[in-house]
Amino acid sequence: MEKNCNNITLLAFDYGTKNIGVAVGQSIIRIAHTLKVIKNKKSGIINWIILNNLINEWNPKKIIVGLPLQMDGSQQYITVLTKKFAYYIKKKFNINVELHDERLSTVEAKYILFKYGGWKKLKKKNINSLSASIILQSWFEKNK
Template identity: 80%
Template sequence: MTLLAFDYGTKNIGVAVGQSFIRIAHTLKVIKNKRSGAINWLKFSNLFNQWKPEKIIIGLPLQMDGSQQYTTILVKKFAFHIKKKFNINNIEFHDERLSTVEAKCILFSIGGWKKLQKSDINSLSASIILQSWFENNK
């Protein structure tokens, strides 16, 4: 089964792909939202046509105490639109707490400050979210 994972952001949405058979997440290119903040659904359509995912994993942003935040509501709206626009019912949320911190640490260890590009962070975060989902769903 092919899975796509997303790390939602108001400016950039990190993307990762994985296969349930090999259980390894791979980063894909970030999808930049339009200047107005609207989601670029055409790029998502191309992504879904290319990968034909059977399951979607979306990072759920929570406060460190587990409570919701404003972005949590935006992520749930994002999931609702994916379900409706692409007729995908198999969507799961996965706790993304500290995925961005982990992504920054990995990128910094590879190339220092120069490697800390926002798009790299978002896509690596999506990959971390998907890899964590694989590990928690054996």
């Protein structure tokens, strides 16, 4: 994390082949907020136009991408796809991208949504965007 007093905006992504959850936060207040879910055009085909608009709107200085690992820390197929997603963001937008362990973020998001809204809140868009927020909040905690 930047150790100076500059406030920077960060975006966080919870990548999935169908949906990408998005959250935003500022380094000075260190609180993540859910934004939205980007629906991919087809399974695994990213909607770069929406992503481009989002990046232009928020102008982040850093992007955090949740890294899906197995509970034992090993990689899975979605881990490889997520790394490619992070690589393309860095190359396309020339923004610093950091991968951050996202283990159990979806479980935590489902728990929170169910606790405060019951079954009707357990929709993919709610889960994905809250997962992105949990990933970013976890990144803030780790990078004090």
